[in-house]
Structure formats: structure tokens, C-alpha cells
Amino acid sequence: MWLGSIQIVGAVAYWDVALGKVKSDASAFTLMLTDARGHLYWQVCIGLTGELADFDDNDKIVGGQVVQIRDFVIQYQIPRVVVEVNGPGGFAPKLLRQALKGTGCGVAEEFSVVNKQKRILDALEAPLSSRFLWAHVDVLDGPVYDQMRDFNPKLKNQDDDYIDSGSGAIGQTPVRIGKLVGKPNEQTRDHWQPYGGDHEVAVDY
Template sequence: MEKNHTQDVVPQIASALAANLSQEERAELDAAITPRVAELFAQAFGSQMWDILAPLVEEDDLEFAPEQPDSADAGTGNTDAAEARLRELMRDPRYWRDRDPSFVAKVAAGFDRLYAGTPHSYYTIYADASRAETGETAPFLAGFERLELPLLDARGHSRWPKRFDAAAIASLRERHGPNKFASQMMLRPVNISAGRLDPERMRVYDSALQYQDRNGTATLSLEGRRLVSASCWWDPAYGAPGKGDGSVVALVFTDTQGRYWLHRLRYLGVDPADECDEATQQCRQVAAFARRYYVPSVTIETNGVGKFLPGLLRRELGVAGVGCAVVEAASHVPKDRRIMEGFDAVLAAGNLYAHRTVWETPFDVEMREWRPGGYKGPDDGLDAVSGCLRSEPVRLPRIPAGARQSWRGHPGGIKVETNFEL
């Protein structure tokens, strides 16, 4: 568009053009007294001076898709982290000021905003519910009117049968898989990459342990079910929080029917101002953990930094008066294989229950983001829980055999009469 035509359409900025002001300087115009021009459509950040007069700003597909080659997190399985960063940037006015020189004018005058897109991540900005595990108290787009049109309606019929008939929909499912179909076609926020560990397969409970001691016999129960064994696994680590591996202790109970109860998961931290060393601080936390939840034994993974911890933990358990054994374990199996062996069958059978407090830890995020084979993200909670699951014996419920007639030709029992008395 030529300058003269620009002045005709937007006479309010003619003086700015004549003064040869920069793009940023023009944005400082008093937009509060500048009328909106309905014919104008601002398509790109900073591409047009007159975008400050557009009545509508469209934010089109602001997501980080795993398959985007130019995404900083492409191929790393860290899409949800990218989404969190996107939210942080979008809430910061400097983000818009850096990308759009007319930001100041837009804020001064006000404008409508339209978000259009599909969820590429479980932590998408388009979610209709908050993600408590990320510290979110309300959805990112809370207060916006929502219009959702998934490909299939409530009866499972295509909304646009001429464009997407049954054959086309079947092809989409086959080519893209169930997760991507659910995300991009049904608008349900899930991980597009095929994940192996789905936290939705865990069953949530909120009960406390019930301990009873009757006539010298102690019992422990959850949700009215008697517990028969427990496995507590500690995967230790040192270092500053958020850097490197984390130190995690997990506790899993098993009941008589073979159900697994992930009752607690503790990500240990240390106080740099404490006079005690990091190892002692962590051992004291584990000892308190064992006392509170009636833990009969703690298994320490002795690979790496855990080599001298068993003796230190035994000392702290003794000082605290906790009757708990310490078992040393060295892992020689690759971590991704350990995690798969621990979770696969239990999740598939729907036999893993998780206490509500577990969902307040990073464990949920670890499950959603983890991928077998070279995954570099955080997985310390997964490793600790898989250690518990692999340590527990498989228990199958006892089902009494039903009576049935014999097909082998003999009458079964024989009744014999006698003539003597007892």
C-alpha cells in the first residue's frame, strides 16, 4: 500500500508518516482517540503500521507441536515444558512489546482477541480445565467464550461428511494414531507422541492408612482392604534442587487381591543452611517417612551415590527408634527397561491405585512425558516407583473352584453298609 493511500485510509497517522518516525515511535500515538477501522485486518506482528486500528487480534494456533522442525523442543519429548514457557511469555507484556511495536497503542485503546487452534500438548493453552500439577489455578483462557467443534459429534457422526466421510476418518485414525486423532480432530488435550505410561490408568484414592492391633496381631488396611506387603524404594541423589537427578523415595502396598497402592511419593530436599550434611538430612527424612507409614524395610539403590548410604540410614533409623530393615540393591538393567517392566502390566490391568497426594508431585508430568529409548527428561519418580513394583510379588486372588459332574464314567463316591457299631 502506498503512503498516500495509507494517509487516505488512516488520516490519523499522516503526521507521523510525514515526520518520518520509526515504527516503534509511531506506535506511541494516542490510540485512545483513534477510531477502529473495521476493514483493516492485522495479520502479522509489526507488519503494518495500521494494525493498531484493527478491532480484532487473532492468535492463531499458538502451540508447540512435537513435529514442528523449527521448534526448540522438537523431538525432545519436552513439549509440555515449551507450553509452560509459552504461557509465561504470553502473560509478560514485554513479550508482546518485543514482537509487536504497536503493543503500547493496543493496550491503550483496547481490542478483541480471538484464539484459534487445536491442542498439541496435554498442557495446552486451549484446555478447559486447570492443570493443578503445574501450579495453575484457572485455565489460561478462563473468561473467554468457547466454541468447540470436534470432527465427530456426540453420536460419533462426522460433522462434515462431504469432507470427512467414514473412509477419510478411518484413514486419519490409521495414519496418525489414536493420540494425535484425539488431540487434533477431537480437541482433547493429550500427548501426540505415543506415550507408554498413561497416568489416567491409575485410580485415585484419598484414604489414610488404618492400623489396628488386636490381641497382639497388627493389621494395616486401605479403603477397607487388608494390606499384606509393602515395598519402599529410595533412589538417592545429591545436588541442587532442579539440577541433575532428584532424590526420591516411594512406597507401594499390596493387598490380598493383588492390587498395588502407591500411597506416598516423596521428592527429598535439603536445607543448605543446616549444619548436617546432605546425606544425613536425607536419611533423617527417610527415617521419618518409614516411621509415619509403617514401613517394614527400605531398599536403597546403591548405584552411584548410594554406596555408603545404607549404613548411614541404619544409624538414623536406630536413633529415631524405627524398627525398619535396610536392603541394598544394585541395578544392572537399563533404566527405561526397568520402568517398562515395572509399569506395563500393572497399568494394563488397571491394578495401580495412587493416593491423591501423588498427583501433587511431578510424578504425573513424568509419566506423560516419558518415552522409552534415550529419554533425557526427569524420571526419578518413575524409577523409584518401578523399583517398588518390581520388588512386589504378583498376587492373584483366590477363586474357589465350582462343583461339576464327573464325565469319566464312574459314579463318584460309594456308600458301604456295615453291621458293627462304634
């Protein structure tokens, strides 16, 4: 996958499940892409709507939030979706696995026990300060920008579902080392153990 001239080497989707009702928490879905240098690209952040899953008369899933996720999985060839199973998310992984059959996309479960405000700060502060996090214009045109601007880590009750899903995706993204930190002087052998030369050590037993 390419974003312009940038090759994407990883993708993580994170679903912070809610029931999708009016005046309730947002059921926020995030897709975070990463390149070989470890830069993060917040490609999708959207609120899913409706029931978790809608069924036909034969108990086949034909709609709902899980089908909306399936559409993103197919569009972006997402390899894995992480589902936060706190609260209403307990039933979501099973439904999502059923909806994603045949796509090759896996479903992982995440039970978060860390304070939400701390989780958001820990995930977003470093990539933002180091300018390693980029966001698609559609993400910034949505609730993410306002939630970042208004975020107060001292408040427990605030609109933060979208940036929380983003922080969850960042937390699930593997750290990539894309730069040569130091140039070794010693020779290296095929089994990766560095060779620093021969040394004589006098030991008196």
C-alpha cells in the first residue's frame, strides 16, 4: 500500500465499542497506518452507527456496525482489528469475527484497565511532540480536532471517544526503528553477535 510516495508497511484498526445510540458514547473506529520509519498516519476515524449487528431471517449478519467495519477492512486490506471489550464491547468480537469471515482479517480483544486520560496522553504525546503523527484531512475535519483541542487530562467526563480510539490504535502499533542509531566499528558475524576482538584476561585463582 502506498500513500503518495510513502510505502505503508503496517496497519492497525481499533474499535472502541459503543451501542451507536443518539446522546451516547461514540462507537469510534480508527485505522492507523505506519511506514518503515515509524511515522504514523491516522487514515480513518469515524463513528459507527446502528446496532452492533443486524440479522436476516436466517440469522446471517446483513448490517450494523460490524458490516461497516467489514467495508473498511476490504477497502484498506486491514490485517487485524483490535476490539476494546470493556462495557458493551464484550459481545462485539464474536459478531465481528462472524462478519469478517473470508476477508483474512483477524480480530483481537483488548481489555483496558489503564485510566483513560493517562492512556490518551501516553499514546499521543510522544508522536505529536516528535511530529511522527499525521492525520488525514477527513480525520481532522471530524470530531478529533475538537477533542484534542479541548482535552483536559484532569477531567473524567468529557468527549474523548475518538481520540481514545486513536490512542488505542497507536498503542497496538509495533515500534519501528527506521534510522541507524550508531555505526558499529567491530566486525559482525552471521549469528548477529558482535565481535570486538580478542582480549587476554589474567585471573588469579
